Amino acid sequence: MSQSCSVVFIGSEKSVFVGRTADELRKRDVLVSVIDPYGDSEVGQGSLARSLVGAVGNAIRLKRKLLALPRHDAVIIHSLGRGLLFQIHLARGAATRVIGLAYGSDILRRNRRYDPLLGAGLKRLTVVAATNSNVIEEIERAFVGLANRRVLRFGLPVLEAIDGLEDPDQDVAGFRRAAGLPAGKTIVSLGYSAAPGQRQLDLVNFFGARHAVLQHLAFVVPVQYGSRDMPAKVISACDGYNSLAGRIFFIPITEFYDSHQSALLRMSTDILINHSISDAFSGTVQEVLYCGNCVLAADVLPYGDMPGSEAGILSYDRLETALPWLEPQHIVAWKGRAAARLAETKREIAATSSWDAVIQDWIGLISGDQPAADLG
Numbered sequence: 001m002s003q004s005c006s007v008v009f010i011g012s013e014k015s016v017f018v019g020r021t022a023d024e025l026r027k028r029d030v031l032v033s034v035i036d037p038y039g040d041s042e043v044g045q046g047s048l049a050r051s052l053v054g055a056v057g058n059a060i061r062l063k064r065k066l067l068a069l070p071r072h073d074a075v076i077i078h079s080l081g082r083g084l085l086f087q088i089h090l091a092r093g094a095a096t097r098v099i100g101l102a103y104g105s106d107i108l109r110r111n112r113r114y115d116p117l118l119g120a121g122l123k124r125l126t127v128v129a130a131t132n133s134n135v136i137e138e139i140e141r142a143f144v145g146l147a148n149r150r151v152l153r154f155g156l157p158v159l160e161a162i163d164g165l166e167d168p169d170q171d172v173a174g175f176r177r178a179a180g181l182p183a184g185k186t187i188v189s190l191g192y193s194a195a196p197g198q199r200q201l202d203l204v205n206f207f208g209a210r211h212a213v214l215q216h217l218a219f220v221v222p223v224q225y226g227s228r229d230m231p232a233k234v235i236s237a238c239d240g241y242n243s244l245a246g247r248i249f250f251i252p253i254t255e256f257y258d259s260h261q262s263a264l265l266r267m268s269t270d271i272l273i274n275h276s277i278s279d280a281f282s283g284t285v286q287e288v289l290y291c292g293n294c295v296l297a298a299d300v301l302p303y304g305d306m307p308g309s310e311a312g313i314l315s316y317d318r319l320e321t322a323l324p325w326l327e328p329q330h331i332v333a334w335k336g337r338a339a340a341r342l343a344e345t346k347r348e349i350a351a352t353s354s355w356d357a358v359i360q361d362w363i364g365l366i367s368g369d370q371p372a373a374d375l376g
Contacts, residue, residue, distance in 0.1 A: 005367040006031035008069060008094055010062070010087060011078030012038065014256065016283075017103075018078050020157055024355050025362065033072065035065045037087065059086060066094045074099055074126075074366045080106045082114050084121030097368055101152060102130040104279045107138050119143045127365060132281040152365065155355030158287045161263035168267060175264035182248045185218040186331055189265070191274040191284060192222050197230035199275055204234060204250060206319055208241030211249050216328055220269070221252045267291050270331065274298065281306065285313070286349050292342040294334050296322055307348030312338040 007025070011018040013034045022032040038058055075091035076099045077084065084100065091098045100122065107130070110118065122128050122143050129152035130136045136151055165171050181187055190203050200221065207219055221238055223231040231254065238250035257265060272288040274297040285295050289308040299315035306313065314334065316322035324330060338345075351357055363369075 004029045005074075005363060006072040007033075007366045008066070008072050008075045008091070009034045009078060010037050010075060010091065012036045015078070016256070017154055020259070021154060021362075024155055024157060024359075028359060028363070030363065030366065031072070033069055035062060037062050037083070059083075059090075062087070063090050066090050069094055071095060073097065073368065076101055076366070077125075079103050080118065080121065082117060084118060085124070088121055088124050097126045097366075098124075099127045099129055099365060100125040102128065102135055102139065104131060104135050104276070107135050107142075115142060122146055129365070132279070150365075152361060153281070153353055153358050154283060155358045155362075156283050156287060156349075156353045157259040157355060158262045158266065158283070159290055159350060159354050161259040162266065162287070162290060165263065165267070172264055172267045175261075176268050179220075179253075179265075179268075180248065180251055181220070181268060182218050186216055186270045186328075187220060187268055188217050188271045188273060188326070189220040189269040189288075190222065191272060191276055191282070192225060197223070197225060197227060197234065201230065201234050201237060203273070203275060203319075204237045204241065208237065208244070208250070210323075211241060211245040214249075214326065217326065218248060219250050220265070221250050223252050223254055224256055262287070266293070269293055270335065271296055271326070283353070286353055289313070289338070289345055290349050292335075292339050292345075294331075294338050296325060307352060308338070308341060308345035311341040312345065 007030060009018055009022060009032060011034065013019045013022065013036065018034060022034055025032050072095045074097040075095045077087050077091065078101050080100050080102045088098050088100075119142075122139070123146065126148065128139060128146050128149040130139060130149070131152065131154065133151055136149055139146065139149060175181075176183070176187075190200060200223065204219075204221060207214065207217075221234060223234045235252045235254070238252045242249050253265075266284075266287045269288055269291070270293055272284065272293070272295045274282055274285050274295055276282060276298065285297065285306065288295055289306075289312045293312070295313045297313055297315050299317050314322075314325055316325075325334065
């Protein structure tokens with residue numbers, strides 16, 4: 001079967017954004033090569049000298065991998081950091097079009113001391129893409145004069161996996177047993193935590209200290225990401241609070257789930273606590289809403305554009321003020337509102353974030369057939 005176009009992703013295939021996107025594009029006859037710019041090293045860990053040595057080693061490995069590839073239609077750099085200029089320089093040897101895909105944390109949580117370096121890199125990209133409009137707006141504010149910029153949404157294969165469950169009730173019951181989720185409890189999932197993962201530990205400590213008044217809840221804690229020692233710290237804290245509570249209160253998840261497993265986790269999640277302060281169009285949030293479940297989200301993000309937000313999402317400024325929403329009577333009413341709007345929510349999310357909805361944006365950007373519109 002002939003390939004429609006070809007692209008190199010510079011990013012970790014362990015990331016669901018990179019790995020799942022690569023898989024979906026390959027299903028649609030796009031040739032995708034993935035190069036991890038960091039390998040197994042941890043940039044920024046340890047002393048300055050060690051960090052510099054690691055950065056040089058990563059650069060040499062990236063150059064070798066790019067030189068070994070045939071020429072592609074485009075390179076997409078996932079996540080834009082201080083190494084952007086160097087990555088662009090190397091990527092131009094592998095493709096004529098070099099696209100930068102900015103995640104929320106790249107821009108909204110950046111170290112502004114390095115803005116001149118980041119701005120120089122952004123100006124050398126063929127297209128500056130971002131995962132949501134609030135990220136593009138900050139790019140426009142901070143880095144003027146960028147001609148080609150656009151929002152590029154990720155497709156969510158989990159939506160298709162949710163719709164493909166043959167017997168959802170039975171499948172979810174089996175998943176809950178296998179995952180060790182306690183029966184009869186409202187399941188609260190903590191959102192994914194980017195490195196270094198301190199926020200995940202803070203949430204565990206916050207809710208763990210209140211286990212006695214949260215008897216009706218059990219918490220799923222994803223610990224797939226984080227600095228080298230953070231997952232172990234989070235798991236240790238979970239175990240300690242479970243022992244203190246005398247029951248399964250926290251359930252750490254260490255493995256990366258495929259789309260089917262993720263669908264079952266979203267179906268099992270009564271409430272997602274999305275503590276992100278940069279991702280205003282979270283895939284996990286959309287997947288939970290697509291199941292008719294609820295989201296408690298930090299109020300620093302603009303969720304007005306999120307389908308289902310008015311029924312399924314409640315915002316908090318401090319966790320202490322959010323605790324009343326986790327009381328049983330409020331959960332029942334909240335879930336009732338989300339369920340009443342479910343059909344409309346599903347239609348809107350599918351129209352925005354299914355792969356059928358976004359695939360032409362990706363292929364057009366890679367091939368150059370649909371250049372990014374100037375948003376200025």
